[in-house]
Each structure stands twice: as structure tokens, then as C-alpha cells.
Amino acid sequence: MTLLCEHTVAIVAYNNISLFHLSIPCSIFGEDLDRVDARPYKVTVCTETVGLVPTLSGFPIEIKQDLSILETADTVIVPAWCDPDIPASTALLNALRRAHARGARMVGLCLGAFVLAEAGILDGKTASTHWVWANDFAQKYPKVNFDNDVLYIDEGNVFTSAGAAAAIDCCLHLLRRDHGADIANSVARRMVVAPHRSGGQVQYIEKPIPRHIDSNRLEPAITWALKNLTKPLTIDELASKANMSRRNFSRLFKKAMGTTFTQWLLSQRLTIAQQLLETSNHNIDRIANQSGFSSSVSFRQQFLAAFSISPSAYRKQFKSSEPQ
Template identity: 50%
Template sequence: MSPITIKVAVIAFGGITPFHLSVPCLVFDAAPAGHFDVRVCAADGTPLATSAGFAIATSHGLEALDDADLVIMPSWHDDCRPAPPLLLAALRRAHERGARVVGLCLGAFPLAEAGLLNGKTATTHWAFADQLARRFPQVKVDSDVLYVDQGAVLTSAGVAAGLDCCLHLLRQLCGAELANAVARQLVIAPHRQGGQAQFIERPLPVSRSDGRFADVLAWVGERLEHAHSIDQLAARAAMSRRHFTRHFRQATGSSFKQWLLAQRLALARRLLESSDAAIEVVAQQAGFGSALSLRQHFKAALQLSPSAYRKGYRN
């Protein structure tokens, strides 16, 4: 018996990044014929400019959402501008009649603006997570995960996490065997461990304009394998403990303990990415003291082990 064809509407817009648009098309078009009917649509029927310098033409308008089983917003503008009323209305209609609506990367913003994420957990690219939370306080934003499945509505983290989300949908709709086959065809992992927290850069949060205080933080950053106390660092910065602690939180947005852990995790990640050093050696060089301590902190912060993290980068 032939499978029921699932209709997928992928929404394009002027200025879209071609990679974002291609993600759902690649995943669902890679399934055997008859499984999915993928249609790229747009509010404007004229050729759409892209961020890559070429234009794309769509054969469908937003009416494609009216009978789609899956509606995918593959991204949105980098300035997170308000979505046009026609698009918001089309998203609401699709949701109300029972279509599953997906916001990949910044595509979470139009979904939130349409009210589809109210009272739900959602994610987006980590660099825009705070903005999503501020603009839509009724949405619980989780910036640590690759995607969030809330049943009728799904959201994903940035860029390549859209592949993870689409493969997750494919696995639900067609089974693990087909999803794994598509992943092999696309030469990607069928399921990635961890979350987008592992990809967030954590640079030194103060500049040289902070003078002696910045020098102290740079000094610590070069000696992460050693133990450090607030009293010693305050003396090095020529500050009282209270003044140092207050100034540290104002400058970095965190406590010294939290900042030091983040710096050590960042160093451990770099060592795992770029060297073949044993986990015990990495733990010592990054200031964790033991492989057990490193594993515990890695698991808490990144939801995976140091070995799995290294394997992900080496593969």
C-alpha cells in the first residue's frame, strides 16, 4: 500500500539565506517518492532576493499553508523585524486547523509574534535567545537545546540545528529506519547529542579599558590550571574584596566562580577539539584537577561527556 503523501509548505521571504531555505527541502525531498510533497511559498510572488546575491522564484503563495500538514518557517530576518500581517494570519490559520508549525533558527520570531508559542517552551539561535525572551515574555526560551518539540509547534536552534529538527520530524512521521537512511544520504548524524550551549563562544568579557581589573582577569586566564581566591585577586587588582566582587559582577554579569568555570570549560573544549591529549591531561591543564570533575562539569553544562564532545568534532 502506498504511503499517504504529507504536504509540506516551506515559507521563503526576501533576503532569506539559501542554506536556511534548503534545510527542510533537503531532508524531506530526500525521502522516497510519494512520502512528501514539498512546496516553497512566499507572500510575494515576484522573484525574491537572497543573502547570497541571487534571486529565487516560488510557484506558490501563502495559500499553500491552507492544506499543508507541515508548515515550516526556515528562518527570519537578522534584525528580527515584525512579520507582515498576512504571514501571521496564515500561520495562525494553519495552526488552528491542526497543521504542525515549525520555526527553524530565527523562524521562531514570527511564530512567537503570531502567538503560537504562548505558554510553551521554545528555542532559537543562542545569540538571539535573550531578544526572543524579552520581546515575548509569555514564551519560555531554552537556549541550551538543539530543538524543542511541543507537539503542534516545534522550534530549533541556529543554522545546522534545523537539520536535527527536520530529521526528528522525519523520524516521527516515517520511522527511524527512513530517517537514518536520509541522514546517511546527507552525510550527517541521524541524531546529535548535547545542545547548542557547546557552540556558544565565551570570550573574555572585559576590555583593556578596564585597566588593572582587566589585567587581573587576563592573568587568571593564562593560569587556569591553578587555584585562585577572590582575596588574592582583589589584592592584585588593588581593590577590597567587596569592591572587587561588585565590580566583577558589573563587568562580567556573573560571579567569579561562574566566570572561572566558563573559562575552564572553554579551554577544555579547545584542547579537546585541537589535541589528542588524554582526558585526564585536559582536566589538569584546564584546572579541573581530575577527569571525574571535568566529566561532571561537562555533563552539567553541555549535556555530553568530554569524549563525546571530542568525537563530534573529530567526525
């Protein structure tokens, strides 16, 4: 989709908001970056009671627009909510419901998903939020199909994301939907973040290795594997690099990474393939080889199973035409 007229983005601020989380949609949709003529967004930050709004940084910010902007905004964004145990006001929930009912695009970034869920906007839909509050969300909103294994979710006109970095991914995805890969990739480079990954499809979360489970024993093996992803890799090789038995390595790897070695390796190779499809003109056979897949047939099967889209269709949808 390409927006041909000014598109209003309303971002909701509230007491004790995180300035970092507020800045994510403001930066992606509001700053005058390259080719601004192709990004006609009018960004407005609003709040329930105009005036000085306290922030988590210890100083207030002045917000001059009230929630009435939600009556006409094209996109409504709720950044990470301050605390899932603190309910949103009736006024805010009703304003969000009205915006959704008239067809506005609704976005809940990180804990902002709790607010959309409380408003009933996520009922019957699939949604995600920060993994720390995954159990709380799933228990509190049983009508929502909760998925904690994704970076963000595209439900057509309703979007939710995991934590801070995923909020950036989600906003870049919206920018890509509106104006294509060239603009989104340009903004990502300006922000010095990774190129946007597609949403509305299965995403893999690269979990950091927790230090409290002696994960330093895994690091040499994982570092080596990341440098050799295009080669045939076996769990026995990594266990050897870690000076562990296959059984102990498998157990510790799953505990540390939250997934099996086989699934982790597949996700790394699919990420490489995504990047090549977006940024290169290589044919599918070459991309399969450079991503570490044994054949183009296996690559196509795994890619389709993971993202519900073929590599060729993915490239057509998300390919950047800018020189790399």
C-alpha cells in the first residue's frame, strides 16, 4: 500500500510513560528523514488530560492534544503501558474502542497490547507482548489467541509487538506496508538498526543466553556456529566445541536458548535467507546455498513452513531496489 495523502498517526501518552518507548513511533513516523515527500505522516502525541505528563525519566513532558484526536486519526498507537496491573481509564478505553470501530489502524507496542486487550480490540485475534508478562497476559485475556514466540503480529488492521526492539520492527513494518521496502530500509539504516523483518508471519526471537545457568560454556560453540552457518553443522560438532557430551550440550542449549539446536540453526539460516532475498539479486539456488540449506527444494519447503509465503513471493513483496 502507498499512502497518497497525509496520514494521521496519534500516539497515546500517559502518566509515567517511558520516553524511550514513546520515542520509537515518534522517530519512525515523525522525523523528517530522506524522501519525506514519500512519507506524508502527521504525528500527534495525545493524552487524556493535557498539560504536563510525568515520565519514568523523572521529568514531565508537555502534551497539548487530548484524546479527541483519536476520533479522526488513521493510525492509533499505544506505546508500552506503565504497568499491566494499573488499569487504563474508561475514557481512554472508550476512545480506543471508537477508533477501532470506525476502522482506524490500532497498534499496541510491548505492554500497550494490554490496553488494546482491555478494550476488547484483541478479542478473537492473535496478539503478543513482552515475554516477561506472557503468562499474565494469557491468563487475563483468555479471548485473545496469545503467541509469545513472535516479534510482532500483523492482524490486518490491528498490530501488537513484543519488547522495545520488536516495537521498532513493528513500526518499520507499518512503514514498509505504507511506502515499500526502499523507504523502510532507508529509515532503518538511518536509525542504525537491522533491516525490517516481515510481520504477520512467524518470527524467531533470538533469546540472550542467561548467565545464571553457566551459559558461558555455550558461548564458544555458538560463536563458532554463527561464523559457519553456511556449512553443514551437527550438534556433535558444537558439543565438541563446548567440551561437553552431546546429551549435556543438548540439555543446556535448550535451557539457555529456549529452543532445540535444530530449530535455532534453522531460524538463523532463515534470517540470512530473508536478508538475501531483500537485498540481493541472487537466484533462489544461490540463496539456498549461501544460507546453509542442503538444496533449493529444502530451502523452499522450510521457508514456506516458517513464514507462510514462498521465497519468490517474499522477495517480490519486500525486495529493496536500493543498491547494497
